[in-house]
Amino acid sequence: MDYLVRFSQSHETFRLPELESLAVIEGIVMKSPFCIVHLPSDDAAKRLIRRSILVQSIHALWGSGPDLAAVHAAVHATTPHLWAQYLTCPFKFTIDSYQGSRTAEDKVRIINSFAYLGFAGPIRMRDPDEEFTLFEDWEFNSTPLGIPDPKHYYFGRYLGSGARDLPKVLDLKKRRYISTTSMDAELALVTANIALAAPGKLMYDPFVGTGSFPIACAQFGAVTFGSDIDGRSIRGDEKRKTLRGNFEQYGLLGGLGGMFTADLTNSPIRRADLRYDGDGVTGRLFDGIVCDPPYGVREGLRVLGVRDPEKSPWVIPKGKVMYKDPDFIPPRKPYSFLAMLDDILQFSAQTLVDGGRLSFWMPTANDENQEIAVPTHPYLEVVSVCTQVFNKWSRRLITYRRIPDKEVDPEAMKAREVATPVGKSADELNPFRKAYFNKFETADGSSDDAS
């Protein structure tokens, strides 16, 4: 049967990738990539969207068309065998007008045109057993333009809703411990969906900060790991406002696997060299890696090490003497953003199981000439690229799938080894940082703050 998915009006480029990811999680085959999807059953339809952040509801589609006559014809042609089940139950009939509106009389007239269905049960506005909805898709601005009718109608029986309430549950405004770079709850949850977080799965965030992504993944039942070069971001105030405290607040401690202080470029995570004949699991640890890497705009991107050992010859000997002191802060050097992205891809190729996903956020300028290309890796296939647009810059959520070793092109690996960029200066290889300061720095410096 066909089902109508009613999306919410936010984050448009994320909606289909989210829905397609949920189809993977539920093992449901979805034929059409559009809002009308063909699914095996009502049950599959409900399951498909039950944890969707960007779908409002799903409906069994009884008929659709450019005008009401076409809708009625479709309902007559395909659904009479279904009507008998709903003759006596309490029900509700609504009109959902997108970008348009109807007078009350109009609505009654339209609803009455469905009288032939023969539903004689009590009408109940609250908690009906069944809900039938006529969706109207109007032209943008149709009311001021005086457009009399919608461009399309869909009529269907309500089956279930998405998880639009979850962003409120994890709302940053009510979270114990956040920082300026905490990811907002809605997008963290969408990211978790797209990365296929699910019960029993293992997810990792190598730039964990205050833990927004692990929390979202744990909310969907995953066990989560995270690390950050800045241990203070994990510890918070070491009392109530800590990353662990956030998990506690939401009753998610079972999903808190382990958090530690580490630099991604000197990671303690166990991993083996890439090969062409692995079994797809052994030696790999994670089902998903989700993160918002540091862009290096404000402070510049840093990793462990000394920039120029000759210019500051005392740094290394001092470290040798001091490093066991619990208060010793290891030196850091500037690092390039592109090299860091490449490190993330390489790390993910090594640690994700076959079919496991890497989803990360990346900023880019809106100006096409300054756009940063989607990074590639022979072991990772791009699944989706979603864009959230701000005034002068955008950020993209890029998602990859770890492909089986056997499908990897060894030639592409060889080419990569030759071409891998290694950057020293923070500016030189950080096109986003450069663009940020040169071109789209706002005059008052207030809007569009990247971090």
Place this chain on the structure above:
Amino acid sequence: MKVLTLNFLTCAVKTCKSSSDSFPLHPKDAELVSDDVELNPQLLVNLLPRIDWKALRTTSTELGFPELPEQPPTAEELEADEKMLKDLHTLLVETQMNEGKLVCGHCGHEYAVREGIANFLLPSHLV
């Protein structure tokens, strides 16, 4: 930090990566705590192929847990063995290392663990 995490962590020093002595890290002065977590067989079965069993046996013994069998169970064996599920759940998922050190068996470097958070930052002569 769940004990499971110890099975994923090796010495961060690059020159140690090639040595088999750098994994697993050895807990020292470990203070363990336990969280009540509902048993999830699906998680344990999912974990099985990713766990380095030999390393887990070492960690289990070093933390004072009963000795694990020499060979890991297969997924089917694990699903059917309630005691094994329970034991692995207690060790890997419920038990946490809260304080202490993790020591590399190759270079001897000690990584401090405070309030469940291990610190793997290295001084410049080791990166």
